[in-house]
Structure formats: structure tokens, C-alpha cells
Amino acid sequence: MKAAKNYKFWFCAGSQDLYGDAVLANVAAHTKEMVEGLNKSGLLPFEVVWKPTLLTNELIRKTFNEANIDDECAGVIVWCHTFSPAKSWIIGLKELRKPLLHFLTQYNEEIPYDEIDMDFMNENQAAHGDREWGHIVTRMGIERKLIAGYWTDANVQARIGSWQRTAVGVVESSHIRVMRIADNMRNVAVTEGDKVEAQIKFGWEVDAYPVNEIAEAVGAVSESDTNALVDEYYDKYQILLEGRDAKEFRDKVAVQAQIEIGFERFLEEKNYQAIVTHFGDLGALKQLPGLAIQRLMEKGYGFGAEGDWKVAAMVRLMKVMTQGMKDAKGTSMLEDYTYNLVPGKEGILQAHMLEICPSIADGPISIKEQPLSMGDREDPARLVFTSKEGSGIACSLIDLGTRFRLIINAVDCIKNEKPMPKLPVATNFWVPQPNLYTGLEAWILAGGAHHTAFSYDLTVEQMVDWAEAMGIEAVVIDKNTDIRTFKNELRWNAAVYR
Numbered sequence: 001m002k003a004a005k006n007y008k009f010w011f012c013a014g015s016q017d018l019y020g021d022a023v024l025a026n027v028a029a030h031t032k033e034m035v036e037g038l039n040k041s042g043l044l045p046f047e048v049v050w051k052p053t054l055l056t057n058e059l060i061r062k063t064f065n066e067a068n069i070d071d072e073c074a075g076v077i078v079w080c081h082t083f084s085p086a087k088s089w090i091i092g093l094k095e096l097r098k099p100l101l102h103f104l105t106q107y108n109e110e111i112p113y114d115e116i117d118m119d120f121m122n123e124n125q126a127a128h129g130d131r132e133w134g135h136i137v138t139r140m141g142i143e144r145k146l147i148a149g150y151w152t153d154a155n156v157q158a159r160i161g162s163w164q165r166t167a168v169g170v171v172e173s174s175h176i177r178v179m180r181i182a183d184n185m186r187n188v189a190v191t192e193g194d195k196v197e198a199q200i201k202f203g204w205e206v207d208a209y210p211v212n213e214i215a216e217a218v219g220a221v222s223e224s225d226t227n228a229l230v231d232e233y234y235d236k237y238q239i240l241l242e243g244r245d246a247k248e249f250r251d252k253v254a255v256q257a258q259i260e261i262g263f264e265r266f267l268e269e270k271n272y273q274a275i276v277t278h279f280g281d282l283g284a285l286k287q288l289p290g291l292a293i294q295r296l297m298e299k300g301y302g303f304g305a306e307g308d309w310k311v312a313a314m315v316r317l318m319k320v321m322t323q324g325m326k327d328a329k330g331t332s333m334l335e336d337y338t339y340n341l342v343p344g345k346e347g348i349l350q351a352h353m354l355e356i357c358p359s360i361a362d363g364p365i366s367i368k369e370q371p372l373s374m375g376d377r378e379d380p381a382r383l384v385f386t387s388k389e390g391s392g393i394a395c396s397l398i399d400l401g402t403r404f405r406l407i408i409n410a411v412d413c414i415k416n417e418k419p420m421p422k423l424p425v426a427t428n429f430w431v432p433q434p435n436l437y438t439g440l441e442a443w444i445l446a447g448g449a450h451h452t453a454f455s456y457d458l459t460v461e462q463m464v465d466w467a468e469a470m471g472i473e474a475v476v477i478d479k480n481t482d483i484r485t486f487k488n489e490l491r492w493n494a495a496v497y498r
Ligand code: MN
Pocket: 305, 306, 335, 352, 451
């Protein structure tokens, strides 16, 4: 995977100088102990760093501006050990540009009934301090995450870990650069969008390159480099000749190996992390990039088919958000293709003409060659597999003309009921929540696309938080969705987001 930075999160306790040095020494010591406890929990993917207690307007402003310019700082966690007058935070909060978490917790878990006196209360008054601090953040309209619970609780620690991934998604969004090879497919609406507005909202740079520039980079890849990669493919994947000539088959696979190397070199040289292609505009490329794109996605590049740059950026973003996750099950572009409407077996077969990321594969992966019904090139080699079972989220970012909407559907992936020996593409089969028909009606009402950015490893909450941080509408279709409420939500949202 193309590595994101070695991100860290700053942990700042808020207080004031009213309490005297002894209390402030305790505040600092307790905060250090909490930081250490969070880091040792093993539930946070990124390190938490202790910062000196924030007491004054000047120090808060200075600390937050240091967070702004520190490339490795992906967010600030604020905890109110004592009461911290919130006017002291206004300038600092106004200038903070990093994701913000208000951690609603307390050093002690239980009220020490036998010992408690006013000194103890003054030192441990998070319930008091949280309200003062939360008020100013709400009044200023600043997006922040709230996580409430005791700091040693594993569920609470896991929620902080989950938010860290969202925060990295927010920070990394501004580094995503999408290379467009050819324009969006002619006459298709949902893959289009306002690239300038996407850069304003998300930070994405979306640039076009003539297909033959990248085809030249492919042509420049040596035979020996290509053959070495083909050998790797033959070691790693099953080869399904299906009566084809072995030598010819290998030559066609080599075309994809050359594309993989050439594309990756071109993307690296020009610093892009995502790419789109279009089967109708292949220039000097001999095949539609299939296997090559599948492998690049597995390495962490974003991809969107038929010029779909929004999906390419979302796939990249979601891959970054899941980076380094233990037991990750995978993230890919997918496309809604065909329904199964048999009662009790309802669902949607997900596939694409070629380009599904093998990170979501379950079981063996094979290489096949088949003619493509669209385009006018030789039969492309592709990886074929079925996908893992389990819950996931399908995301569609659409441009409504004046604004963006992110649609998030919680889905349950199950095994295909039967093998599909004649289908020469990778597949996934899912049941949208709350069920196929309600999920489908809600998706279409919201304007969701056929291409999605799908992940087993991210949650609805993470993507909603990301959308909120970006200042765009997010709608969720999950087990709580009913159509009447959902329609009203869309109407109300139309009044809020304009
Ligand atoms: Mn498509």
C-alpha cells in the first residue's frame, strides 16, 4: 500500500490557573497517565501525544497553530479535567484546522464517597468543564467528534481508534490527486461532477492526461521487467486456460503486466494516488486495463471506471482510512449489476466489466481471458474471484448540481447461491439493509450511483463523520431506514445544505 504519513494525535487537557500549582501538577500527571493508557491499549491505530495543559488564550492559540503546521498531526483530542473558561479558547478554535475530538471522560471512574470534599470536586469536574467547553464549540459552529465514556473502557478506546481513521481520512483528503485518462463516458450523468467544487470541498486535484502519454510509459517498460511480473502472476494466481493456447494466453497476460508497471511508474512520477480509465478511449493500449488496475487497487491506488473520478478518489480515501488495519477484509470499487428477486434470496450481484480489487476476494484468485463486449481491443486478462462474507458499507458521492451528497448503505455480503461458471469477472453479492426493496427505494430516491466505493472495514459512523468534516450532506440507509422518514430527511436536508 502506498503509505500515508506516520500520523499522531495531540492530547490536550483544558484547565485554568485558578486552582494553584498542586492541582495543575495533578492535571498534567493524570493526563500523561491517560495518554499512556490509550497508547498501551492496542486499540488505537495511531499514537496519542501528551501536550502541556492548555490554560490561557495565548497558549491555546499557539498550540493549535503548531498542530496546524505539523504535517504528522492528524487531530487534536481535548479533555476537560477541570473547568476551563471557554472564551480563552475562541481564537485558538477559530484558527484550528485539524480534526477535533472532545473526549467526555474523567480521571476517576467512581465518586469517592467517603473521601470527597470540595478540593476533590474542584480538581475533578469534567461534568462542569465539558459543558462550558462544548458550549463554545457549538456556538462557533465547529465540527467536532464527541466520544463519551470511561477512558480505560475498551469500547471507548476502540471508538477513539475508529475516529482516528476518520481524522486521517479528513487530513489525507487534501492530498488526493486523481489522474483522468480520457473523459467521463459519453452521455452518462452520474459519473460527472464539478471538479473545481470537489477541490474546494475535499481538496482533491483531478487532472486529465492524454491516453497516449500513459500508453508511451507502458510501451517503455522492458520485456524483462514485464516477464518477471508475469512470473509472479503465474506463481500467485490460478491460470484458467479454458482451451486457449498457453503461449498466446501468456502473451495477453504480459500486456496487463506491462500496463501495471507502466501505469504505476507514470502515477508515481507525476504524484497521483488514483486513476480513471475509459474502455472507449484506449489509444495505443492493447487491452482495457483489467488485471493491471485490479493489482494497482490492491496496492492502494484509487480507481474509477469510465472516467468516474469521484469513485476513484473515494476508493483511495477509504483505502487510506483502512491502512494498517489488522485483519482488514478489503476495499474496492464495485458496480450494481443484476438483482436476484427470489423471495428469501433477494440481493444485488456486484461486479464490473473487469476492475474489482482482489483485496475483497475470498478463496482462490484466477486469471481469465475473455472478449469484452464493449471497446475494440484484444481480449483482456482479468482476475476472477468471489468475495468475502460479512457486513460492509457501499458509498456513493453524487453531485446534485449545487452541492455534493454522500449516500452510505450498510450492506450484508453473502456467498453467491451457486457458482457462475460462464461469468468471467470478479463478483460480490450483497443484501442492502434494511432489506433489498426498502434499501433499493431509498438508494434511488437519494440519487445514488451504480458505481460505489465499498469497504468491509469502515463503518457508517466513520463515513458520516468524514462527510460532516467536509461540510457535505450524508444520508444513511441501514436497518433503521423507512421510506417515509427517509424522504422527509432528504427534504429537510435540501433546506439545510444549499
Ligand atoms: Mn461501470
